[in-house]
Amino acid sequence: MRLEGVHxxxxxxxxxxxxxxxxxxxxxxxxxxxxxxGKTTTLRMIAGFELPTAGRILLHGQDVTxxxxxxxxxxxxxxxxxxxxxxxxxxxxxxxxxxxxxPKAERVTRVRDALRMVRLEGYERRKPSQLSGGQRQxxxxxxxxxxxxxxxxxxxxxxxxxxxxxEEMQLELKTIQQQVGITFIYVTxxxxxxxxxxxxxxxxNKGRIEQVGAPAEVYERPATRFVAGFVGMSNLLTGAVAQxxxxxxxxxxIRPEKIHLAELDATVAADENSATGRIRDVxxxxxxxxxxxxxxxxxxxxxxxxxxxTSSTEALALQGKAVRLVWKRQxxxxxxxxx
Amino acid sequence: xxLHRHPRGRLGLILALPLAWLVVAYLGSLxxxxxxxxxxxDPFTSLVVxxxxxxNFVELxxxxxxxxxxxxxxxxxxxxxxxxxxxxxxxxxxxxxxASRRIRGMLAVAVLxxxxxxxxxxxxxxxxILSEEGVLDWVLEPFxxxxxxxxxxxxWLVFTYLWLPYMILPIYAGLERIPDSLLExxxxxxxxxxxxxxxxxxxxxxxxxxxxSIFTFSLTLGDYIVPGLVSTTQFIxxxxxxxxxxxxxxxxxxxxxxxxxxxxxxxxxxxxxxxxAL
Numbered sequence: 001m002r003l004e005g006v007h008x009x010x011x012x013x014x015x016x017x018x019x020x021x022x023x024x025x026x027x028x029x030x031x032x033x034x035x036x037x038g039k040t041t042t043l044r045m046i047a048g049f050e051l052p053t054a055g056r057i058l059l060h061g062q063d064v065t066x067x068x069x070x071x072x073x074x075x076x077x078x079x080x081x082x083x084x085x086x087x088x089x090x091x092x093x094x095x096x097x098x099x100x101x102x103p104k105a106e107r108v109t110r111v112r113d114a115l116r117m118v119r120l121e122g123y124e125r126r127k128p129s130q131l132s133g134g135q136r137q138x139x140x141x142x143x144x145x146x147x148x149x150x151x152x153x154x155x156x157x158x159x160x161x162x163x164x165x166x167e168e169m170q171l172e173l174k175t176i177q178q179q180v181g182i183t184f185i186y187v188t189x190x191x192x193x194x195x196x197x198x199x200x201x202x203x204x205n206k207g208r209i210e211q212v213g214a215p216a217e218v219y220e221r222p223a224t225r226f227v228a229g230f231v232g233m234s235n236l237l238t239g240a241v242a243q244x245x246x247x248x249x250x251x252x253x254i255r256p257e258k259i260h261l262a263e264l265d266a267t268v269a270a271d272e273n274s275a276t277g278r279i280r281d282v283x284x285x286x287x288x289x290x291x292x293x294x295x296x297x298x299x300x301x302x303x304x305x306x307x308x309x310t311s312s313t314e315a316l317a318l319q320g321k322a323v324r325l326v327w328k329r330q331x332x333x334x335x336x337x338x339x
Numbered sequence: 340x341x342l343h344r345h346p347r348g349r350l351g352l353i354l355a356l357p358l359a360w361l362v363v364a365y366l367g368s369l370x371x372x373x374x375x376x377x378x379x380x381d382p383f384t385s386l387v388v389x390x391x392x393x394x395n396f397v398e399l400x401x402x403x404x405x406x407x408x409x410x411x412x413x414x415x416x417x418x419x420x421x422x423x424x425x426x427x428x429x430x431x432x433x434x435x436x437x438a439s440r441r442i443r444g445m446l447a448v449a450v451l452x453x454x455x456x457x458x459x460x461x462x463x464x465x466x467x468i469l470s471e472e473g474v475l476d477w478v479l480e481p482f483x484x485x486x487x488x489x490x491x492x493x494x495w496l497v498f499t500y501l502w503l504p505y506m507i508l509p510i511y512a513g514l515e516r517i518p519d520s521l522l523e524x525x526x527x528x529x530x531x532x533x534x535x536x537x538x539x540x541x542x543x544x545x546x547x548x549x550x551x552s553i554f555t556f557s558l559t560l561g562d563y564i565v566p567g568l569v570s571t572t573q574f575i576x577x578x579x580x581x582x583x584x585x586x587x588x589x590x591x592x593x594x595x596x597x598x599x600x601x602x603x604x605x606x607x608x609x610x611x612x613x614x615x616a617l
Contacts, residue, residue, distance in 0.1 A: 069523070
């Protein structure tokens with residue numbers, strides 16, 4: 001799957017502003033971004049529901065830019081599931097096979113296999129209205145997978161589920177993807193979801209791609225200020241503060257969990273950086289505590305510490321205390337191209 | 340305070356007036372009609388005899404002209420309904436799924452506009468259009484053609500014209516309610532336009548078509564003005580109208596015929612499962 005210079009304009013609004021992308025075969029690829037960042041529009045162009053204003057879409061080297069959805073070897077799992085309410089679960093799943101005139105016997109077996117894969121064996125005769133949200137979601141998945149497409153597109157498929165079910169489905173989706181070996185392109189605004197599930201991901205912002213890479217790479221080496229802020233929580237050091245703390249000009253990000261709280265007089269190793277400040281705020285989060293530290297050099301830094309041996313009272317008592325923040329030099333990351 | 344703690348009392352207050360209206364004015368008149376149908380008229384005094392009898396129904400069944408009128412009316416209602424579906428569906432589809440917001444609004448006004456004009460005026464205009472040497476004849480003359488003149492064809496045309504909005508609006512509302520994602524899903528799974536229409540859009544819009552057909556069908560069954568204006572043939576409505584003055588019980592019995600037909604029609608529509616998706 002390859003996108004070359006894809007643009008999409010709706011009237012005056014530019015939804016997608018020049019996207020180049022390569023998705024490898026068999027990959028679990030996520031498109032991550034806030035709403036209105038162009039990720040869903042990009043997905044809809046890959047599916048064939050929207051025609052790009054400019055650019056090309058290639059599937060296995062073949063230009064499919066203008067190919068209608070019914071002739072593309074691509075299937076979609078819709079955000080609202082889009083199950084046909086007047087058909088049974090079996091007919092929903094078998095719809096693609098029926099339309100492409102697969103023999104009846106083959107249809108029945110393949111529908112049964114697809115339903116087994118999503119753990120809904122024997123649900124053929126139910127109506128979508130009799131299913132729970134999670135079950136509908138799985139029927140939608142089976143309906144798309146039964147056609148054995150080259151690429152499966154998923155448009156925020158877990159968006160309507162509650163947290164617990166979401167986490168279950170994340171694992172299940174990943175397992176199914178590995179089982180069938182089909183390329184998944186997964187649209188989400190949930191950075192945690194994208195990090196846990198994907199082989200690689202693209203971060204979208206304002207119709208452009210900010211960074212493409214493996215989850216660890218994107219998290220640990222954010223290419224832009226936007227990525228640093230959107231994927232996980234991050235501290236930004238700029239201008240005079242950066243000069244004072246890091247010792248050189250530029251824009252730097254430090255993840256809150258990479259920073260240690262230490263006593264003012266703590267020793268700092270050669271491969272470490274440090275800054276002093278006063279704890280302005282303590283937010284108790286259960287397994288972690290987040291401290292907001294006002295640096296003496298100016299600006300606030302967020303620091304997250306696991307509550308390994310700290311009780312909540314101890315953590316809260318730290319408010320107002322003067323501390324030294326220590327982190328390894330490798331964890332203050334310059335953002336390239338920004339002063 | 341009392342109302343706050345007694346939801347039933349609250350409900351009663353809200354519903355008292357409409358319920359009273361429904362029971363007294365609406366069901367009451369139907370009941371009187373129903374009772375009348377089983378009474379008879381004294382041939383000498385012309386007064387209504389309040390004794391139970393089935394004579395009216397027997398007379399309706401054995402008299403050939405009543406049967407002919409009945410079948411003609413049902414056939415006309417069915418034909419008008421079919422024509423309305425054929426004309427209304429594409430318009431409704433265009434409004435619901437294709438047209439831009441602006442065009443949709445304009446079309447909605449265009450569809451509703453005729454409903455603002457008086458029914459009588461519209462029926463009379465058609466009389467002028469269809470009459471001998473009328474507008475239609477005048478337009479067709481250069482081509483060596485002639486309009487249909489007064490008769491069943493004229494009745495069919497005028498009814499179709501009059502009831503078309505009652506078919507367009509429900510179908511439009513029904514199609515509007517089908518999420519676009521269903522159409523995209525069908526296309527995504529390999530369904531071309533026609534397949535998507537036959538397998539997804541049509542089955543999901545059947546309840547709306549049924550709702551519209553109930554309007555066009557029953558409105559045609561009950562009308563007596565249009566046939567009087569553009570035709571000389573009689574429909575159920577005309578027969579009732581003529582008989583109200585002469586033989587009220589017979590008129591009442593005859594008016595139960597369209598009522599029964601509509602009830603049977605509703606039952607059939609229900610059996611087809613058309614209401615399940617509602």
